[in-house]
Amino acid sequence: MLADARTRGLPWGFYPRAVASSGRTGLLGRLRYAGQGLSWLAGLAKRSLRVDLLHIHSGSMLHHTRFVPKKYVLTLHGTDIRSLQYEPQWQKSIRDGVRRAASVMYTTPDLREHVIGLRPDAIYLPVPVTLSTLPRRSVDESGTPRIFFVSRWDDSKGAVEQLATARELIRLSRGRYEVVGLDWGPHTAAAASAGVNLVPKMSHQDYLKFLAGSAVAVGQSSGVLGSSELEALGIGVPLYMPLGEGLYPDSPPVGWGNSVDPEGLALCLVEELVDGHAMDERAREGLRWIDEHHSTAATVDRLLEIYGQVLS
Numbered sequence: 001m002l003a004d005a006r007t008r009g010l011p012w013g014f015y016p017r018a019v020a021s022s023g024r025t026g027l028l029g030r031l032r033y034a035g036q037g038l039s040w041l042a043g044l045a046k047r048s049l050r051v052d053l054l055h056i057h058s059g060s061m062l063h064h065t066r067f068v069p070k071k072y073v074l075t076l077h078g079t080d081i082r083s084l085q086y087e088p089q090w091q092k093s094i095r096d097g098v099r100r101a102a103s104v105m106y107t108t109p110d111l112r113e114h115v116i117g118l119r120p121d122a123i124y125l126p127v128p129v130t131l132s133t134l135p136r137r138s139v140d141e142s143g144t145p146r147i148f149f150v151s152r153w154d155d156s157k158g159a160v161e162q163l164a165t166a167r168e169l170i171r172l173s174r175g176r177y178e179v180v181g182l183d184w185g186p187h188t189a190a191a192a193s194a195g196v197n198l199v200p201k202m203s204h205q206d207y208l209k210f211l212a213g214s215a216v217a218v219g220q221s222s223g224v225l226g227s228s229e230l231e232a233l234g235i236g237v238p239l240y241m242p243l244g245e246g247l248y249p250d251s252p253p254v255g256w257g258n259s260v261d262p263e264g265l266a267l268c269l270v271e272e273l274v275d276g277h278a279m280d281e282r283a284r285e286g287l288r289w290i291d292e293h294h295s296t297a298a299t300v301d302r303l304l305e306i307y308g309q310v311l312s
Contacts, residue, residue, distance in 0.1 A: 001300055004130075004296050005300055008300070018040035040064075048068050054071070058075070059084065059090075060080045072102060073103040074105070081106065081111055099118055099119070103121075107125065110244055130295075146215055148216070149181035150229060150232055152185035155187075158223070161221035165266050169269070179196050182198065212237065216238050216269060225252060225254075229241065234294075236287055
């Protein structure tokens with residue numbers, strides 16, 4: 001988005017969240033940790049003096065940005081509004097921050113039910129995907145095909161159903177393909193016990209390359225297209241997952257695409273995996289759909305409209 005904005009001469013910038021480089025143990029550790037936080041807040045305050053508007057990404061950041069007296073808009077990305085807003089330690093900062101924002105956006109359609117009570121005017125703004133920055137699918141046809149679970153093993157992703165799907169895929173495999181997932185999330189031990197080959201967390205670029213080398217991607221069982229699922233479609237990797245009923249009237253081209261049914265999803269994937277032509281066609285449809293519904297340029301256009309309304 002920033003690259004697109006720069007081509008239009010827009011003075012947009014990005015200030016990443018603080019990442020602590022020291023632990024919190026001991027007096028010295030706690031002092032360093034506090035110092036890093038204060039330094040980050042000072043940087044935010046300095047930058048806010050030079051801009052007309054802040055765009056805060058994630059409700060979890062509201063706990064920190066509340067100290068900056070600047071008009072802001074807010075994008076909610078998932079766990080922040082789906083889970084954290086219901087936890088006592090986060091509830092006040094997230095709900096107050098959502099109500100005070102000049103405009104509120106959310107990135108996946110399932111989040112509407114969690115934000116609508118706080119902001120009936122909240123806007124669905126899908127996650128943008130820039131096809132030109134993604135690698136192309138590059139499967140080694142001579143090797144064992146890789147079926148890659150792209151989401152972490154977490155309850156918010158439908159971990160129980162993901163695990164059931166993985167077990168069924170492994171049962172059906174008979175050595176014809178490899179079932180792989182990330183070593184990430186509270187249910188990784190269960191995934192490993194099921195026979196999933198876990199790979200370490202990696203940089204985003206390394207993750208995209210790994211995804212591009214996969215024969216098939218399996219999306220989260222929550223029924224929602226998150227960033228990883230959209231990236232799989234944008235790379236050209238055939239994607240299989242359930243979809244929440246009524247969430248996507250524009251019919252994303254995913255395999256299965258029905259309600260949650262681990263056995264049905266696994267059987268559908270295995271049967272279609274043998275048809276290379278069908279897989280290639282599914283890959284092309286994914287690329288077309290991403291370009292039509294999730295282009296970066298369209299997202300920047302919509303943000304310009306929102307910013308203009310807020311600042312007028």
